[in-house]
């Protein structure tokens with residue numbers, strides 16, 4: 520009898536519980552990926568992410584080939600068609616078990632439940648989170664605030680350190696899997712490693728060389744001091760367990776100290792987990808709704824011309840524009856800039872956070888629904904644990920604080936090349952560079968009123 524491992528956002532062969540289980544229990548194992556170009560078009564995945572996904576599938580094919588496992592990449596049609604395609608596949612290949620990792624978004628949960636109901640022999644395994652989805656507060660409800668959630672996770676992880684799965688044994692002689700054909704318009708993503716060994720080396724390098732001063736330098740966009748592993752994590756080329764194991768290997772017990780560099784990095788991994796828990800327990804956020812219900816009433820003016828200025832990096836606020844051009848030019852943006860640009864869109868331009876959320880999903884190479892939604896709702900003060908609505912980033916002060924000499928700004932705004940560190944954060948209109956599209960002090964007052972009016 521034959522088992523199939525259904526790969527979704529877990530495109531790796533190491534520390535993959537479903538693959539390990541299949542190889543341990545079955546003599547014949549296949550791999551399957553349902554590729555849905557139609558669905559990717561509907562959700563508008565960034566061309567750079569398409570290229571990354573295709574390379575990741577090629578690499579997965581190579582890794583599985585080394586284990587003697589065929590990787591079938593088949594057109595999965597629309598999301599709702601998975602039951603039909605999987606059912607046919609099981610019949611054609613006489614599959615007795617389908618192994619896959621459990622997911623947490625509503626559509627994925629319904630899809631898997633429908634497969635099981637239709638008789639697909641699907642076995643779901645918990646793999647992709649450090650913290651079980653079921654962890655609850657003392658009252659038995661889900662966590663809505665990050666700090667107690669992270670404390671609880673740390674305690675659990677200390678008591679029960681997660682172990683990575685063993686390298687799966689080959690089930691047959693090496694084979695060559697066919698490469699994945701292009702599916703839609705692509706943009707070169709070769710700057711991002713898609714090979715699991717290169718990703719593991721990237722992780723090792725970060726943990727050994729930069730994790731210790733991560734806390735100090737992580738907010739400076741001009742220093743490349745964050746891990747840049749979000750891209751690999753978003754498609755599961757790397758597991759959070761592998762991150763934790765390597766972090767501990769390089770930094771020892773410092774990982775449990777939230778004030779150390781390594782402990783701060785672990786905290787970021789826990790933010791990622793937290794937003795997955797929120798999406799699972801409060802599925803309204805997956806349906807485009809605000810977590811804080813009262814903020815649904817805010818009449819966002821949504822000026823399309825201002826939205827275009829933000830998207831194109833010509834708001835006249837240099838740190839905002841540099842961040843948006845980093846996104847446009849590279850498909851990635853530093854976390855501090857994601858916070859600044861998101862805050863600016865909602866609280867200075869008064870544009871609905873969902874517009875920005877969508878633009879990021881369509882542009883980022885590391886687009887991840889839960890982290891993106893969580894980040895946007897945090898910045899817009901509409902989410903769990905949100906920044907209070909009256910805390911409004913001043914884009915000029917943020918620029919002075921996190922890019923004091925303007926080095927990052929100059930990299931993305933060459934038109935400001937000749938300005939001094941003092942002048943660069945409040946440049947006058949010059950050449951192609953515009954005057955500020957809004958007056959921060961004035962629009963700040965409007966933001967306060969927008970929130971206050973619906974809150975009272």
Ligand SMILES: Cc1cc2nc3c(=O)[nH]c(=O)nc-3n(C[C@H](O)[C@H](O)[C@H](O)COP(=O)(O)OP(=O)(O)OC[C@H]3O[C@@H](n4cnc5c(N)ncnc54)[C@H](O)[C@@H]3O)c2cc1C
Nearest residue numbers: 745746747748749787788791854857886887890891894895
């Ligand atoms: C408005 C907004 C939108 C965002 N959209 C995404 C997105 O689509 N995809 C995405 O992966 N992250 C998103 N983030 C979170 C964060 O900005 C990125 O994960 C981070 O910049 C990636 O860089 P890194 O890998 O060098 O992170 P590091 O600083 O090295 O952090 C390590 C890992 O922790 C996770 N992480 C770090 N910060 C956060 C955070 N605030 N929330 C959740 N997880 C985090 C990521 O997986 C990251 O790779 C968003 C944040 C904001 C404010």
